[in-house]
Amino acid sequence: xxxxxxxxxxxxxxxxxxxxxxxxxxxxxxxxxxxxxxxxxxxxxxxxxxxxxxxxxxxxxxxxxxxxxxxxxxxxxxxxxxxxxxxxxxxxxxxxxxxxxxxxxxxxxxxxxxxxxxxxxxxxxxxxxxxxxxxxxxxxxxxxxxxxxxxxxxxxxxxxxxxxxxxxxxxxxxxxxxxxxxxxxxxxxxxxxxxxxxxxxxxxxxxxxxxxxxxxxxxxxxxxxxxxxx
Amino acid sequence: xxxxxxxxxxxxxxxxxxxxxxxxxxxxxxxxxxxxxxxxxxxxxxxxxxxxxxxxxxxxxxxxxxxxxxxxxxxxxxxxxxxxxxxxxxxxxxxxxxxxxxxxxxxxxxxxxxxxxxxxxxxxxxxxxxxxxxxxxxxxxxxxxxxxxxxxxxxxxxxxxxxxxxxxxxxxxxxxxxxxxxxxxxxxxxxxxxxxxxxxxxxxxxxxxxxxxxxxxxxxxxxxxxxxxxxxxxxxxxxxxxxxxxxxxxxxxxxxxxxxxxxxxxxxxxxxxxxxxxxxxxxxxxxxxxxxxxxxxxxxxxxxxxxxxxxxxxxxxxxxxxxxxxxxxxxxxxxxxxxxxxxxxxxxxxxxxxxxxxxxxxxxxxxxxxxxxxxxxxxxxxxxxxxxxxxxxxxxxxxxxxxxxxxxxxxxx
Numbered sequence: 001x002x003x004x005x006x007x008x009x010x011x012x013x014x015x016x017x018x019x020x021x022x023x024x025x026x027x028x029x030x031x032x033x034x035x036x037x038x039x040x041x042x043x044x045x046x047x048x049x050x051x052x053x054x055x056x057x058x059x060x061x062x063x064x065x066x067x068x069x070x071x072x073x074x075x076x077x078x079x080x081x082x083x084x085x086x087x088x089x090x091x092x093x094x095x096x097x098x099x100x101x102x103x104x105x106x107x108x109x110x111x112x113x114x115x116x117x118x119x120x121x122x123x124x125x126x127x128x129x130x131x132x133x134x135x136x137x138x139x140x141x142x143x144x145x146x147x148x149x150x151x152x153x154x155x156x157x158x159x160x161x162x163x164x165x166x167x168x169x170x171x172x173x174x175x176x177x178x179x180x181x182x183x184x185x186x187x188x189x190x191x192x193x194x195x196x197x198x199x200x201x202x203x204x205x206x207x208x209x210x211x212x213x214x215x216x217x218x219x220x221x222x223x224x225x226x227x228x229x230x
Numbered sequence: 231x232x233x234x235x236x237x238x239x240x241x242x243x244x245x246x247x248x249x250x251x252x253x254x255x256x257x258x259x260x261x262x263x264x265x266x267x268x269x270x271x272x273x274x275x276x277x278x279x280x281x282x283x284x285x286x287x288x289x290x291x292x293x294x295x296x297x298x299x300x301x302x303x304x305x306x307x308x309x310x311x312x313x314x315x316x317x318x319x320x321x322x323x324x325x326x327x328x329x330x331x332x333x334x335x336x337x338x339x340x341x342x343x344x345x346x347x348x349x350x351x352x353x354x355x356x357x358x359x360x361x362x363x364x365x366x367x368x369x370x371x372x373x374x375x376x377x378x379x380x381x382x383x384x385x386x387x388x389x390x391x392x393x394x395x396x397x398x399x400x401x402x403x404x405x406x407x408x409x410x411x412x413x414x415x416x417x418x419x420x421x422x423x424x425x426x427x428x429x430x431x432x433x434x435x436x437x438x439x440x441x442x443x444x445x446x447x448x449x450x451x452x453x454x455x456x457x458x459x460x461x462x463x464x465x466x467x468x469x470x471x472x473x474x475x476x477x478x479x480x481x482x483x484x485x486x487x488x489x490x491x492x493x494x495x496x497x498x499x500x501x502x503x504x505x506x507x508x509x510x511x512x513x514x515x516x517x518x519x520x521x522x523x524x525x526x527x528x529x530x531x532x533x534x535x536x537x538x539x540x541x542x543x544x545x546x547x548x549x550x551x552x553x554x555x556x557x558x559x560x561x562x563x564x565x566x567x568x569x570x571x572x573x574x575x576x577x578x579x580x581x582x583x584x585x586x587x588x589x590x591x592x593x594x595x596x597x598x599x600x601x602x603x604x605x606x607x608x609x610x611x612x613x614x615x616x617x618x619x620x621x622x623x624x625x626x627x628x629x630x631x632x633x634x635x636x637x638x639x640x641x642x643x
Contacts, residue, residue, distance in 0.1 A: 025492075028291075028293050028294040028295060028324070029289050029294075029320065029324065030293075030324040081294065082327060082330075194406070194491070194492040195492070197289075229320075
């Protein structure tokens with residue numbers, strides 16, 4: 001089984017470790033597949049503008065640099081640790097109301113997708129690029145610091161068909177509603193700090209290449225979750 | 231005023247002792263290189279076979295590189311035995327990957343549950359020790375990283391048949407969190423200074439288990455690893471028993487790296503509480519001298535007792551400044567002499583954390599006087615003389631305190 005984490009932030013957005021150190025941390029711990037998914041924040045409100053102002057978001061003008069850096073590190077990780085690194089982003093649509101907010105992982109992204117596009121446009125663009133879409137922390141969390149992002153779950157009847165998988169577990173939280181609905185699932189760390197290494201993870205029974213990983217998650221066969229502890 | 235004068239005298243005496251320790255560390259690092267080279271000149275082809283035992287439990291910082299560094303040794307014949315108690319340990323996967331990446335090396339992974347004793351590290355080592363095929367065994371912790379000449383350098387000491395054990399100086403590297411920075415500062419000042427001082431000045435071996443090279447026959451003569459299965463400070467006691475048996479215990483000046491990157495402060499405090507309890511139970515009254523070599527803590531006591539004033543603050547600031555400069559000097563000496571492939575340059579500003587670390591260590595110094603139980607790797611024990619462990623009864627008073635704390639913690643979570 002491949003030990004995987006598809007939700008990892010670096011200093012390209014609000015993570016505390018730079019990309020190289022993040023890759024090393026997961027490589028040294030024996031991971032097989034990871035995805036780097038820094039935030040792309042919507043710039044159409046004060047929160048988004050603040051995030052962009054303080055470089056807590058990937059923007060159109062630094063996306064190529066971001067992608068290039070991940071590709072270089074992916075090559076190094078493959079050679080040194082035998083670890084597959086997938087480039088991705090976390091589309092972060094943040095609003096005052098948690099009912100309107102949503103975060104969406106796009107894995108194996110090739111071109112920049114702005115977060116201020118509407119959901120239909122984002123899903124269409126994601127499909128065009130053949131990215132894997134994962135709705136992250138889709139339900140209520142007991143976390144006092146981070147705000148809930150409920151839009152995709154509340155509108156699941158409309159959007160579930162565009163979403164390849166849902167986060168059934170995020171860091172320490174488990175969303176049992178996902179299992180009740182029998183949606184495809186993954187579990188991720190939402191890694192921001194070194195200690196987040198020890199959290200929920202996904203196990204995949206497939207080959208270690210991008211297409212196999214994407215297919216395995218989409219078909220949701222050979223997928224398991226595990227609480228990775230030291 | 232009397233308190234101030236007493237503290238000032240003790241802290242100045244402490245600074246002098248500290249400077250002696252720093253001098254011992256400096257002279258050890260610089261001087262002994264000559265003798266190693268001479269040995270090598272006399273015995274250029276001296277390369278006996280050695281079994282490296284690596285006990286693994288959980289993911290240490292930099293684990294993959296730490297283990298890999300032992301696969302790249304410039305040494306003709308050696309085997310590596312990674313030993314684990316549980317195949318589901320996350321370190322197993324890393325060990326497997328290291329093994330796969332070094333197909334030309336003789337690497338075995340020994341997974342065997344062994345509950346022969348109370349020391350979990352010795353329990354972990356015993357199955358691999360029994361499988362070790364070579365006449366020399368090197369016990370090396372999983373959080374240690376070395377360069378490719380390490381084995382060659384330390385094996386040279388064994389050319390002298392009177393040498394029974396070779397240990398190494400240890401430095402801490404890689405601090406990226408406050409706890410890790412404290413740990414590394416402590417390793418690079420108090421630990422390296424004390425070990426060097428004991429070796430150079432007092433002729434007392436102070437073996438730290440991060441690297442222990444022994445002839446298997448010599449260890450067997452002491453009863454093998456089984457004889458130390460219930461000793462928590464098995465490293466120190468093995469060194470002491472080896473010396474008592476008439477063999478030399480050598481401290482190599484080849485500095486090995488202990489990679490500590492992401493420690494929390496709690497982990498730092500836990501480790502040094504445990505180590506303090508070990509030293510108290512082994513050293514007894516000698517443990518008091520440790521407070522003397524913590525001049526920063528002593529110098530801050532007048533502030534506590536008499537309140538901040540120009541005199542008390544000046545004393546604390548003066549002693550702290552000397553300590554910062556001293557730690558910085560030792561740190562630079564170690565850095566210039568240690569060979570390492572680890573790529574992380576530490577800022578000189580971290581030495582200004584040394585006084586805070588020393589105050590914390592000073593507070594921890596009192597804990598062993600009040601408690602003789604220790605929790606290590608999830609196990610709780612009572613420490614007796616020479617750090618001999620005995621199991622903690624579940625019915626004793628501490629266990630109720632422990633249960634109440636755990637219940638409270640669970641409720642808060």
